[in-house]
Amino acid sequence: MRPPSGTMDLRLRLGVMILLVVIFPVAYVAAINALLPHESLAFQVGWTDQNFSGWTANASQGTSARLSVSNGTLSVISAGTVTAQQFVAADSPNLTLIDSRYHFLIVSIRAPAYNVAARIALWTGSGGPILVLVKTYADTGWHTEVIELRFFGLSITTPLRTIELGWLSVETPAPVATSVDFQGLSLAREVGEPS
Amino acid sequence: MNEVGGKESGPWWARYTDWTRFLPETVKDQSRRIGKLLLLGFALRVVLLPIFGSTDATTTAWIGTVLMAKGQLILSNDPPPIFYLHALIFEVFRPIYPAAIFNRFVSPVAFTPGVLFPRSILSEPGIGILLTLVKLPYLAFDLASAVLLLWLVREPKPAVRALKMWLFNPIVLYVTYFFGQFDIVAVFFVILAFYFNQHGRRHGALLSLSAAILFKDFAIVLVPFFLVLYLEQKRGLFVRSKEFLKVALATTVPLAAQFLLAVLQTPFYESANYALTGDLMNGFFGHTLYNRGVPGVPLIQGFLTFIGYSVKLTSFSPIPDVIYLFPLAYLMLFVAWILLRRKDAGKLWNATTILFLLIYAFNLFHPQWFLWAQPFFIVLVARQGKPVSALYSGIVAFFFAYILYFDAIAYTFPLTPLIPAAEFWPGPASVMRSVGLPSDLIVNLARTAFSGLCLAWALRLFRAEWLPSGIPDQ
Numbered sequence: 001m002r003p004p005s006g007t008m009d010l011r012l013r014l015g016v017m018i019l020l021v022v023i024f025p026v027a028y029v030a031a032i033n034a035l036l037p038h039e040s041l042a043f044q045v046g047w048t049d050q051n052f053s054g055w056t057a058n059a060s061q062g063t064s065a066r067l068s069v070s071n072g073t074l075s076v077i078s079a080g081t082v083t084a085q086q087f088v089a090a091d092s093p094n095l096t097l098i099d100s101r102y103h104f105l106i107v108s109i110r111a112p113a114y115n116v117a118a119r120i121a122l123w124t125g126s127g128g129p130i131l132v133l134v135k136t137y138a139d140t141g142w143h144t145e146v147i148e149l150r151f152f153g154l155s156i157t158t159p160l161r162t163i164e165l166g167w168l169s170v171e172t173p174a175p176v177a178t179s180v181d182f183q184g185l186s187l188a189r190e191v192g193e194p195s
Numbered sequence: 196m197n198e199v200g201g202k203e204s205g206p207w208w209a210r211y212t213d214w215t216r217f218l219p220e221t222v223k224d225q226s227r228r229i230g231k232l233l234l235l236g237f238a239l240r241v242v243l244l245p246i247f248g249s250t251d252a253t254t255t256a257w258i259g260t261v262l263m264a265k266g267q268l269i270l271s272n273d274p275p276p277i278f279y280l281h282a283l284i285f286e287v288f289r290p291i292y293p294a295a296i297f298n299r300f301v302s303p304v305a306f307t308p309g310v311l312f313p314r315s316i317l318s319e320p321g322i323g324i325l326l327t328l329v330k331l332p333y334l335a336f337d338l339a340s341a342v343l344l345l346w347l348v349r350e351p352k353p354a355v356r357a358l359k360m361w362l363f364n365p366i367v368l369y370v371t372y373f374f375g376q377f378d379i380v381a382v383f384f385v386i387l388a389f390y391f392n393q394h395g396r397r398h399g400a401l402l403s404l405s406a407a408i409l410f411k412d413f414a415i416v417l418v419p420f421f422l423v424l425y426l427e428q429k430r431g432l433f434v435r436s437k438e439f440l441k442v443a444l445a446t447t448v449p450l451a452a453q454f455l456l457a458v459l460q461t462p463f464y465e466s467a468n469y470a471l472t473g474d475l476m477n478g479f480f481g482h483t484l485y486n487r488g489v490p491g492v493p494l495i496q497g498f499l500t501f502i503g504y505s506v507k508l509t510s511f512s513p514i515p516d517v518i519y520l521f522p523l524a525y526l527m528l529f530v531a532w533i534l535l536r537r538k539d540a541g542k543l544w545n546a547t548t549i550l551f552l553l554i555y556a557f558n559l560f561h562p563q564w565f566l567w568a569q570p571f572f573i574v575l576v577a578r579q580g581k582p583v584s585a586l587y588s589g590i591v592a593f594f595f596a597y598i599l600y601f602d603a604i605a606y607t608f609p610l611t612p613l614i615p616a617a618e619f620w621p622g623p624a625s626v627m628r629s630v631g632l633p634s635d636l637i638v639n640l641a642r643t644a645f646s647g648l649c650l651a652w653a654l655r656l657f658r659a660e661w662l663p664s665g666i667p668d669q
Binding site for chain 2: 010013014017020021024025028029032033036037038039040041114115117120131132133134135136137138139141142143144145146147148151170171190192193194
């Protein structure tokens, strides 16, 4: 039988318990956090279009659009009422020289209301447009979208030809002069990803 | 005598140094051994806390953080209460919450497909601290479950064996610390419900079941079995009706609480990408909430997904006549349970084990769902020894082959916090495909073997429980 422990013994026991259960784990987590190399997500831009020169307006049958570019922001504005199933857009010029290693399409979008969905379509030169984004937003602030193009089948063999930035109406028709803004359009790859 | 000694003359805090208070009398004489096991299990878990975590863990962290920072609830298939628990812990540890990750979680940057977002978080600076904060409650519930098993298994040797098997169980460690899923919280309450049931404390059992349902809806499937047991032990219509009402209340209150939280809390407007289809389209489009590509309430959608995961038989008629195998097996087991004579806590344990085995044999299931049954498996293996332990080992081995279905999500992404380059590694199934191996065939064969072993164990338990005692008295 073990002799009864005294107060010192109890203190020692409590100290050891705190050391084992609290201090060692905290020190370990702190050490791991400090020692393991981590980098914040960053993108290396391979192509960008900041002034949107040469972009042309496009729209579904029955409506029309006009474009406005100011301070690197492209505004796609409806020139008529846009009802459900209709869209208005801006089409880029031909993008034949883009390196397909830059497989993230990054763009910031600002939309005015729930009933307006930002819409991004891509053309590869064969077949119809590939829709890669149709989204509504809760507020009128800027939202940055990062889209993995390989997920939609784009690759060296099916390279990107045209980017179409636009919007469509959802639930209720969008009136004339409704505008959705785009800026910071780029094609990029993640820093650190294998080639 | 208490090991700490001098209870009356010692300082007021002396009792807090006596951890053996948490042990049942049956195993107190083995407290040194148990202490070493617990310490080793704890150390192992601490090692795993900051270095592994899946996209599920970072998604949970995202929802918890948005709730903490903006007071908005991201509506997902998982019941909201767990996110409140995480939000509370994040708030408590706010000063050490990694700033880079916090800014990412509240920033208006979205990814298509959505999984890129939680995946990229895994390699952010501070991920070790975030994962530790996320898993902190899991650690508490996990260790509490380990100790609870000692109370549940009354025989000393099997009890310690069960503790050992729990502490070093690859499924417990994988699901909770490698994958970083929160199912351990509900599992703890399920074990607690069975503990209370074993000791005839029905209110405690029902309360624990309620808590389990609150955190994860799967516990609902256990309720009818408890109900039948309780009804059988009562006599008279009024008393039985009262019992029925109590069980009904224990089931509906947590569901109502989940619903109220989802309705009353301001929702986070997660924009769904309508260009995506199926499982990838989640969130709001206009005013409509989409869940896995379908408009609907996430909680209900989660339940329907569970049914949809069942293996089904279809007839060849022009009428789409479908029979779902898991609901069929569940109903058959339930009827057999009703007809079983002299039900008790032990039989309920075995029937529940059969139920879980049927779920895994007949349903597609997510890796973390396999945790639900582990206490049941472990206790049976600890009690019955060799033949069952071989069966269990086979099931565990085939489980790790089965989750090859989930490829990088289950195997390589969780390594990212330790090895950032793992974010770009292909999963093992992809590697198999790239070297020309028929990965689908291999995984399907392993899955078939897994289901076969589950059914074999279920049959063994069924025979033991039903055939001797299930024969009506002559």
